[in-house]
Amino acid sequence: MSKKILLDKINVPGIKSYEVYRQNGGYASVEKAINDMGADNVVEEVKKSGLRGRGGAGFPAGLKWSFIDKKSGKPRHLVCNADESEPGTFKDRYLMEYIPHLLIEGMITSSFALGAHLSYIYIRGEYMWVYKILERAIAEAKAAGWLGKNILGSGYDLELYVHCGAGAYICGEETALLESLEGKRGNPRIKPPFPAVSGLWQNPTVVNNVETIASVPWIINNSGDDYAKIGIGRSTGTKLISASGHIKKPGVYEIELGVSVYEFMNSDEYCGGMIDDRPLKALVPGGSSVPIIPHNLIYKTAAGEDRLMSYESLSDGGFETGSMLGSGGFIVYNDTACIVRNTWNFARFYHHESCGQCSPCREGTGWLEKVLNRIENGYGREEDIDLLWDIQRKIEGNTICPLGDAAAWPVAAAIRHFRDEFEYHVRFPEKVKNRAHFVDEPFEKVRHLLQKQTV
Amino acid sequence: METAYKQNLNMSETLMNRINELLSRYPEDKKKSALLPVLHEVQDAHDNWLSIELMDKVAEILSIKPIEVYEVVSFYSMYNRSPQGKYMFEFCKTSPCCLRGVEDLMDYTCEKLGVEVGETTADGLFTVKGVECLGACGYAPMMQLGDFYKEHLTKEKIDQLIDDCKNDKIILLDK
Ligand SMILES: Cc1cc2nc3c(=O)[nH]c(=O)nc-3n(C[C@H](O)[C@H](O)[C@H](O)COP(=O)(O)O)c2cc1C
Ligand code: SF4
Ligand code: FES
Numbered sequence: 198m199s200k201k202i203l204l205d206k207i208n209v210p211g212i213k214s215y216e217v218y219r220q221n222g223g224y225a226s227v228e229k230a231i232n233d234m235g236a237d238n239v240v241e242e243v244k245k246s247g248l249r250g251r252g253g254a255g256f257p258a259g260l261k262w263s264f265i266d267k268k269s270g271k272p273r274h275l276v277c278n279a280d281e282s283e284p285g286t287f288k289d290r291y292l293m294e295y296i297p298h299l300l301i302e303g304m305i306t307s308s309f310a311l312g313a314h315l316s317y318i319y320i321r322g323e324y325m326w327v328y329k330i331l332e333r334a335i336a337e338a339k340a341a342g343w344l345g346k347n348i349l350g351s352g353y354d355l356e357l358y359v360h361c362g363a364g365a366y367i368c369g370e371e372t373a374l375l376e377s378l379e380g381k382r383g384n385p386r387i388k389p390p391f392p393a394v395s396g397l398w399q400n401p402t403v404v405n406n407v408e409t410i411a412s413v414p415w416i417i418n419n420s421g422d423d424y425a426k427i428g429i430g431r432s433t434g435t436k437l438i439s440a441s442g443h444i445k446k447p448g449v450y451e452i453e454l455g456v457s458v459y460e461f462m463n464s465d466e467y468c469g470g471m472i473d474d475r476p477l478k479a480l481v482p483g484g485s486s487v488p489i490i491p492h493n494l495i496y497k498t499a500a501g502e503d504r505l506m507s508y509e510s511l512s513d514g515g516f517e518t519g520s521m522l523g524s525g526g527f528i529v530y531n532d533t534a535c536i537v538r539n540t541w542n543f544a545r546f547y548h549h550e551s552c553g554q555c556s557p558c559r560e561g562t563g564w565l566e567k568v569l570n571r572i573e574n575g576y577g578r579e580e581d582i583d584l585l586w587d588i589q590r591k592i593e594g595n596t597i598c599p600l601g602d603a604a605a606w607p608v609a610a611a612i613r614h615f616r617d618e619f620e621y622h623v624r625f626p627e628k629v630k631n632r633a634h635f636v637d638e639p640f641e642k643v644r645h646l647l648q649k650q651t652v
Numbered sequence: 653m654e655t656a657y658k659q660n661l662n663m664s665e666t667l668m669n670r671i672n673e674l675l676s677r678y679p680e681d682k683k684k685s686a687l688l689p690v691l692h693e694v695q696d697a698h699d700n701w702l703s704i705e706l707m708d709k710v711a712e713i714l715s716i717k718p719i720e721v722y723e724v725v726s727f728y729s730m731y732n733r734s735p736q737g738k739y740m741f742e743f744c745k746t747s748p749c750c751l752r753g754v755e756d757l758m759d760y761t762c763e764k765l766g767v768e769v770g771e772t773t774a775d776g777l778f779t780v781k782g783v784e785c786l787g788a789c790g791y792a793p794m795m796q797l798g799d800f801y802k803e804h805l806t807k808e809k810i811d812q813l814i815d816d817c818k819n820d821k822i823i824l825l826d827k
Contacts, residue, residue, distance in 0.1 A: 284746045284785040315679070322692060322730045323786050325799035326826045358677040363688050364729035366784065380687035380720075382727040398682055439790055441748040447790035485747070485785075528748050528789070542747040546784050632755065 239310035245421025247433035252406030285526025429455030432507035445469035483523020486603030488610030541569035547604035575626030737779030748789035798824030
C-alpha cells in the first residue's frame with residue numbers, strides 16, 4: 198500500500214461527523230497554525246512542501262499564496278473551487294462527501310495563513326446533497342469553536358460559507374467562478390489583474406481546488422519537508438485520481454505521485470486491469486481537456502522510459518507524444534471505443550459550455566461539433582479532417598480563458614494519433630451508421646480496409 | 653421574455669427564513685451574491701421552475717433589477733423557465749458515461765415512458781433529459797434525480813425507479 202494522506206481515515210466509521218473526525222486528530226492543524234506557528238510560517242511550510250494546485254494547472258500553492266496583496270489593506274478571501282465539472286473528474290466530490298471536515302479544517306488553516314476573515318466554498322449546484330453535507334459540517338465546526346470570532350482565543354476571526362452554482366462548467370475557471378459568486382453570469386474576466394490582487398468583490402483573493410486545500414492540514418501537522426519527500430521530483434505528495442471508462446474497478450484512488458501508469462492501470466489496489474480483459478486502446482489521463490494518447494504511448498514514453506503518474510512524465514514529449522496530469526480524470530478506452538465519437542462528444546460538451554464571450558471559442562467549438570458530428574455519422578468528407586485541424590488551430594491561444602484551448606487540444610490529439618480512424622469514417626460511411634460500430638467490429642479488425650483504398 | 657405559463661407564487665415563511673439565512677452569508681452591500689443559492693431555494697419551492705413573476709419577486713427581495721435575475725437564470729442550466737415533469741431524469745451523456753452504456757439506457761427509458769429526450773410524459777410525471785458530466789463518471793451510467801444521484805444504473809434499476817416514482821416512494825429534495 199502506498200502512502201495515503203487524504204484518504205487514510207476514509208474508512209473510519211463515522212468520520213463524516215465532527216466528533217469522530219476530532220477524535221482521530223482532526224483540527225490539529227488549526228491549533229498548531231494559530232497557537233504555535235503564525236500565518237507566515239504556515240505559508241512557508243506550504244511553499245516548502247512543493248504542493249501544486251490540484252485543479253488542473255498544477256501551479257505551486259505556496260507561491261500563489263505569497264502573491265496575495267496584503268499592502269492594499271482590503272479584506273482578503275480564500276475561495277475553494279469545488280465546481281468539479283471537468284469530464285472524467287469526481288475526486289473532490291468523494292472527499293467532500295465522505296470526509297467533509299478535512300476540507301473545512303484545510304479552509305480554516307489556509308484562511309488563517311492568508312489573513313482572510315471571510316471565505317467561501319463554491320460547489321457545483323448538481324452536488325446539492327454534498328452542499329448540504331458541507332453546510333452541516335460547517336455548523337458543527339462553528340459550534341465547536343473552530344469558526345466565528347476569536348478562534349482559540351487568538352483574536353483571529355473567520356466566517357466560512359458554502360455557496361452553490363447552478364450548472365455551468367465554465368464556473369470552474371477561477372475568474373468565472375468569482376463572477377458567479379458575485380451573483381452574475383459565469384463570464385471569465387480578462388487577466389491581469391489576477392485574483393490575488395483583484396478577486397472577489399475586487400478584494401485580493403486566492404482560489405484553490407478542494408484537494409489542494411485538503412492537503413494543507415497534513416503539511417502543517419507534519420512538515421513541508423516531509424510532504425516533499427513523498428512523490429517524485431517536482432511532483433510532490435499524493436494525488437487523487439478519478440478512474441473511469443473500460444477498467445475493472447472505476448473509482449477514486451489516492452496515489453503517491455510517481456507510481457507507474459502500468460501499475461495504476463493493472464494492480465488490484467487500483468484499476469484492476471481492463472474490463473473483460475479487452476485490449477487497451479487509448480487513455481485520457483487528466484480530464485477531457487488534455488490530449489488523448491494511443492496505447493503505444495501509455496506505458497512507455499516516446500523515449501522508451503516508463504510512463505509515471507506525475508506532472509512531468511505524463512507531459513513528457515509535449516503534445517506530440519505526451520499529455521498532462523491535469524485534474525487526474527483518468528479515462529480508459531478499450532478497442533470497442535470510437536475515438537471519433539469520443540472527440541465529437543467532448544466537442545459537443547465544450548460548445549455547450551462555452552460562455553460565448555470570444556468568437557473563436559463560441560463559433561469554433563460549434564464548428565468542431567458540427568464537423569465531427571457529420572464524420573461520426575457517416576456524412577463526412579475527406580477534407581473535413583484538415584478542416585478540423587484548421588479550426589482547432591485557430592481557437593487555440595486566441596481566447597480570454599483556457600476553455601478554448603481545452604476544446605482544441607483533444608481534437609488535435611485525436612487527429613494526430615488516430616487519423617486513420619477519421620479516414621475510415623469518411624471512406625466507409627455505411628460501416629459507421631450504427632453508433633456501436635466498433636463494439637460490433639473493433640477498428641483493429643477493419644483497419645486493413647483502408648490500405649486497399651488509399652487515395 | 654414572455655410569460656408563457658402561469659405560476660402561483662408561494663413565498664412561505666419557511667422559504668423566506670431560508671432566504672434570509674442565505675443573505676446573511678454575504679456582506680451587507682453584496683447581497684446580489686446570494687442570487688444563485690436563493691434561486692435554487694425559490695425554484696425548489698415552486699415545482700422546479702421559475703416564471704417571470706417569480707424572477708421579478710427574487711429581484712425585489714435582493715434589491716436588484718429584474719434583468720440581473722433573467723440574465724443569470726438563462727445562463728445556468730439548472731434553472732428551468734418552463735414547467736417540468738415532477739420527476740426529471742437527467743442522464744449524463746458525456747463520453748465516460750457513454751463508454752458504460754448510458755445511450756442504450758436512455759433509449760430504453762424513453763421507449764418505456766413513450767417520450768423523446770427533452771420531453772415530458774402526458775401525465776406530467778416524468779421528463780427525460782440529457783445533461784453534461786455530473787462528476788460521477790466512475791459510477792456510470794448514472795442520472796440526477798432531484799437533489800440526488802442514481803448511479804450504476806441498469807434497465808432493472810430504471811424499471812424500479814419508475815415504479816417508485818409512481819408510488820411516491822422517491823425523495824426528491826434534501827431539505
Ligand atoms: C474551463 C475551466 C474549467 C475549470 N474547472 C475547474 C474545476 O472544476 N475545479 C478546479 O479546481 N479548477 C478548475 N479550473 C482551474 C481553475 O481556473 C484554477 O486554476 C484552480 O481552481 C486553481 O486551484 P489550484 O491552484 O488549487 O489548482 C478550471 C479552469 C478552466 C479554464
Ligand atoms: S474562451 Fe470560451 S469560455 Fe473562455 S471566455 Fe472565451 S468564450 Fe468564454
Ligand atoms: S461523464 Fe457522466 S458523470 Fe462524468
